[in-house]
Amino acid sequence: MGAAQVLVVAGTHGNERNAPWLLEHWLAHPGALDSSGLGLQLVIGNPAAFAAGRRYLDRDLNRSFTSALLEAPGPADREVQRARELLALHGPAGTQPCALVLDLHSTTAAMGNSLVVYGRRPADLALAAGIQALLGLPIYLHEDDANQQGFLLECWPCGLVIEVGPVPQGVVNSAICHQTQRALEAALMVLASARRGDLALPRGLTVHRHLGSLDLPRRPDGRPAACLHPLRQHRDWQAIFPGDPLFVTAGGETLRYESADPGPLWPVFINEAAYGEKGIALSLTSRERWPCESDWAEGLHQLAKQLMAAPG
């Protein structure tokens, strides 16, 4: 077995307080998190933003892991400095190397307990499929969006986001914490199995594949002209068909979802507070059932066999 660890990040966004609340407890009481025997690095992603109670100080840390930003010469803002620091410490070639990363987030959207995977790396898909087989969590597969780049976990060869909601920014909610811990422990159980080489994936996994995002309707000056329709609010993962209510103006006019395709799509991240500034009122996905490929488990095994056991 190797000498790499599993990186567990909480507070990549400083106003998402639930995972940092857990992480502080796990640091003080290592037995409180069932790591399935794996060695972990438990890290607050953005400590300065966490201290300030803000998502970020200069720039969204979870959009700062682009090669353009990481390699830019000259002075860098605080989040880019932190991104470089995280890689120098815990990157695959860092001083405390981590072979993969589990990034713990919360959202104001009613996502429940869910996973976000970025792209189609076999090891990521094996990990997600293994967790889904244990807990049934829905998976949002994010890919091919030129407007959303530079996610933290893309700088590690494997990783995923555990995303739990709804919970307001700045609030610790015990039920949200419980769900977060359940998902993390399931991920570690899958990784331990992959490390041993006995991971048996299910026959298939269900993904919600990112197709694009919708902004609120806006006026010429950029101000929103409508908000989410009450029949769409809190309905993450639920099918939307052309003609369904989508937005409503302040005057009460319903704006409907329009599409030439008569089939349903599945919205996620509906009315996430932090996405207003990104021009995202919700994202649209296609619900797809994929067979688990034979090389996925092998890809995760190759990574996981680098993992060291927990000390003690």
Add this chain to the structure above:
Amino acid sequence: MGAAQVLVVAGTHGNERNAPWLLEHWLAHPGALDSSGLGLQLVIGNPAAFAAGRRYLDRDLNRSFTSALLEAPGPADREVQRARELLALHGPAGTQPCALVLDLHSTTAAMGNSLVVYGRRPADLALAAGIQALLGLPIYLHEDDANQQGFLLECWPCGLVIEVGPVPQGVVNSAICHQTQRALEAALMVLASARRGDLALPRGLTVHRHLGSLDLPRRPDGRPAACLHPLRQHRDWQAIFPGDPLFVTAGGETLRYESADPGPLWPVFINEAAYGEKGIALSLTSRERWPCESDWAEGLHQLAKQLMAAPG
């Protein structure tokens, strides 16, 4: 009739987005708000904080209306400057004088559609009783708390807060907006009746009288040692008895509500995101039924007869 107007404030806290969303619409479409024929001043309380998407910039505007801050010599921070400006413009002796104020807030706590009254001014109690008779809204009577002073509406001879939740900071939710408008229109209906002199109050009103606030249990260094218990989260206005679960540690230990008094109290503002920094995990109230006093309606009538009709 007189020449004063009703001041309606939205966005006293810049990250409470629902009332400003409505207010912008009412400014563009005055017919969209049933003002019961009263002249209104519609104002964003803290425009700079609203533009920044933050509760406040330097200091909570809704704790800045103390005479000590308003009258202090020398340079003032941005919220104190704004407090002075609001009074100079729309105070009872301002250039566009307002006889009373309705201050529209939202909260991450599950307060539903509710009213907050500060102290026991007869006109305030008449207004609250009249709204409760129309819509049945619960009333939180805040008084005698040396740690919480300087509320905006205390600088007007009459006024109350309309408080609606739960909604995350930074989120516009159509249902929250709808509730806010319903409560505001009911308030204006009561004021119009008081102006005509035909306000008939109910025989009594139910108030939840503020007794004090509880902070989270804290470690010696000030960090929280527990969070709200899941059986208490979202249970605003619901009775708590000694021995009921109140907090839970990250390790799962339940901390119970302790009191020598065996009777119930009624918690409000449970786990409001903005109150963490104030050391308030929830506030405790006594549910009381008060007879409406004969001088309340007269007090509101004396104020309301100063009100001018809406132009047009």
